[in-house]
Amino acid sequence: MSSGRAIEGSFHLTGGDFTNAGAASSELKSILTNLGISLAIVRRAAIATFEAEMNVIIHAVAGVMYYQVTADSIKVILNDMGPGIPDIGLAMQEGYSTAPDWIREMGWGAGMGLPNMKKNSDEFKVDSVVGEGTTVEIVIRIKEESP
Ligand SMILES: Nc1ncnc2c1ncn2[C@@H]1O[C@H](COP(=O)(O)OP(=O)(O)O)[C@@H](O)[C@H]1O
Ligand SMILES: [Mg+2]
Structure with a gap:
C-alpha cells in the first residue's frame, strides 16, 4: 500500500439482527486480507471487530462500524x-456479562x-454515556517486516 493513503469505509449494524451477525467484521477481514496484511494481524483485527460487532447486535439498538486502514495501522471505531x-471497569472484567439467558442459550454472553x-488491540478505548450509547x-498496528 502506498504510504499516506487511507482505505476507509463503514458498515451499519442493527441491534438484534442475529441473521447478519458477524457480516461486517467478516467483510472487513476480507478487505484486510486483500490488502495483503499479514494473517496474524488480520486475525487479531477479525477477533476484536467481531466481538465489538456482536456487542452492538446483542446490547445496543443500532450502530456503525467505521474502519480506516493506512500503511501503519488498522483503526476501527464502533459507535x-x-x-x-454504567461501569466500564466492571464491564472490562473477564466473565462479566449482563446478557440475558436467551442470549446465552445462543452461545453468546460469556463476558x-x-x-x-483489548487483548487483540494495540490501543483500545471505550467511551459510553448511559442512556445514549x-x-x-x-x-492495531501493522508492523513492517524486518528486512
Ligand atoms: N455496546 C454496548 N452497549 C451496551 N452495553 C455493552 C456494550 N458492550 C458491552 N456492554 C456491556 O458490557 C458487558 C460485557 O461485555 P462483553 O465483555 O463483550 O461480554 P458479553 O457481550 O458476553 O456480555 C456486557 O454484558 C454489557 O453489559
Ligand atoms: Mg460481548
Whole structure:
C-alpha cells in the first residue's frame, strides 16, 4: 500500500439482527486480507471487530462500524445508540456479562468480548454515556517486516 493513503469505509449494524451477525467484521477481514496484511494481524483485527460487532447486535439498538486502514495501522471505531455502559471497569472484567439467558442459550454472553478486544488491540478505548450509547475504538498496528 502506498504510504499516506487511507482505505476507509463503514458498515451499519442493527441491534438484534442475529441473521447478519458477524457480516461486517467478516467483510472487513476480507478487505484486510486483500490488502495483503499479514494473517496474524488480520486475525487479531477479525477477533476484536467481531466481538465489538456482536456487542452492538446483542446490547445496543443500532450502530456503525467505521474502519480506516493506512500503511501503519488498522483503526476501527464502533459507535452505537443503546443503553450505554454504567461501569466500564466492571464491564472490562473477564466473565462479566449482563446478557440475558436467551442470549446465552445462543452461545453468546460469556463476558469475554471486551477483554478479548483489548487483548487483540494495540490501543483500545471505550467511551459510553448511559442512556445514549457507546463508542469503542480499536487500533492495531501493522508492523513492517524486518528486512
Ligand atoms: N455496546 C454496548 N452497549 C451496551 N452495553 C455493552 C456494550 N458492550 C458491552 N456492554 C456491556 O458490557 C458487558 C460485557 O461485555 P462483553 O465483555 O463483550 O461480554 P458479553 O457481550 O458476553 O456480555 C456486557 O454484558 C454489557 O453489559
Ligand atoms: Mg460481548
